[in-house]
Amino acid sequence: MTKPPRKRSKPLLGEADAPLRSRPRRRRDPAQPNLPLDPMPDRIEPCLALLKARPPRGDKWVYEIKWDGYRLAVHIEPAGVRILTRRGLDWTHRFPLIEAAARALPVSTAIVDGEAVVLDERGRSDFGLLQQSLGGRGGTKRSSNAVFIAFDLLYFDGHDLRNSELEVRRHLLEDLVPAGGQDDIRLSEEIEADGDQLLASACEHDLEGIIAKRRDAPYRSGRLGDWVKIKCVQSDSFVIVGYERSTVARAGIGRLLLAARKGNELVYVGGVGTGFNERSAAELREQMDKMIIGKPAVDTGRKRNAVFIDPKLVAEIEYRAWTHDGKLRHASFKGLREGQDNADIYSVD
Structure with missing residues (x-):
């Protein structure tokens, strides 16, 4: 996708033509006063994007492409690098290339917020390819082709940046992870454009959508509306409560x-019969057949050849719309979510 030209931001600190870079630690001169430093957080709950139908308007919003992968926080410390999932689990060993790239960044301490993705031949993030690189749901493989797309900087060389405006955090991030790089840690670039036009262009290039962020907002954990996501195609997480047998489909599925959530319960929202390949269907069948239960967890109506399972598997599903009776239309299976990813199950009113 062709991006509008973007003026390079200048460093916040230092001379105008000298990009900001961290320097190796030195012993402090006792004659100099101690500068106040913020303790490095062990973990930060992520800021989450609120789903909207249309992009917000106005100069206070900036835009980025929406990436389809696993949300991660990369912690860079003197003792080493930690890569934490959204739920706070340590997945450093799952992403050795990202770990190595983080060690090479010119910074002593940092927390970088972003997304681990695998890119297809057209440079688009593909959740299914990411899952395959990790060995599927519950797999233990180390990804050999995932890259980290950095889109925020929460802690930098002893300073907690969460109370700083997004523009301030982005200035520092762009000096740490320069735009246009092709390393295993890359910058999610801001795009200066009309939100509606950018969304149309993203959809035309078969991207998942765009993210809008308030340029003057601090970093606040949770889904509070400072970040907004607008999707080309709806994609959400649903619980698998069973499957229908087939004599002709892959792996017999x-x-x-x-099912989706409704309050504290689950409610049936229809089925999905496309999006599988031989490998994903076989892996699904193997996992589901270990979870068979006698009585369905939700009322699915009368189903022929149905097998019901314990509702513990979560699937990422693309769909176009909802029917009048609350069922998914034109649904397609994208992959299973990891339990550690702590994906939000879709909630219906």
Whole structure:
């Protein structure tokens, strides 16, 4: 996708033509006063994007491409690098290339917020390819082709940046991870454009959508509206409650039966019978057949050849719309979510 030209931001600190870079630690001169430093947080709950139908308007918003992968926080410390999932689990060993790239960044301490993705041949993030690189749901493989897309900087050389405006954090991030790089840690570049036009262009290039962020907002954990996501195609997480057998479909799976949350309960929202390949269907069948239960967890209506399972598997599903009776339309299976990813199950009113 062709991006509008963007003026390079100048460093916040130092001379105008000298990009900001961290320097190796030195012993402090006792004659100099101690500068106040912020303790490095052990973990930060991520800022989450609120789903909207249309991009927000106005100069206070900036835009980025929406990436489809696993949300991660990369912690760079004197003792080494930690890569934490959204739930706070240590997945450093799962992403050795990202770990090595983080060690090479010119900084002593930092927390970088971003997304681990695997890119297809057209440079688009593909959640299914990422799952394959990790060995599928519950797999233990180390990804050999995932890259980290950095989009925020929360801690930098002893200073907690969460109370700083997004523009301030972005200035520092762009000096740490320069735009246009092709290393295993890359910058999610801001795009100066009309939100509606950018969304149309993203959809035309088969991207998942865009993210809008308030340029003057601090970093606040949770889904508070400082970040907004606008999708080209709806994509959400649903619980698998069973499947329908088939004598002709891959691995004998005709359709997966899906449920969403409604309050503290689950409610049936239809099925999905496309999006599988031989490998994903076989892996699904193997996992589901270990979880068979006698009584369905939700009322799915009368189903022929249905097998019901314990509702513990979470699937990422693309769909176009909802039917009048609350069922998914034109649904397609994208992959299983990791339990450690702590994905939000779709909630219906």
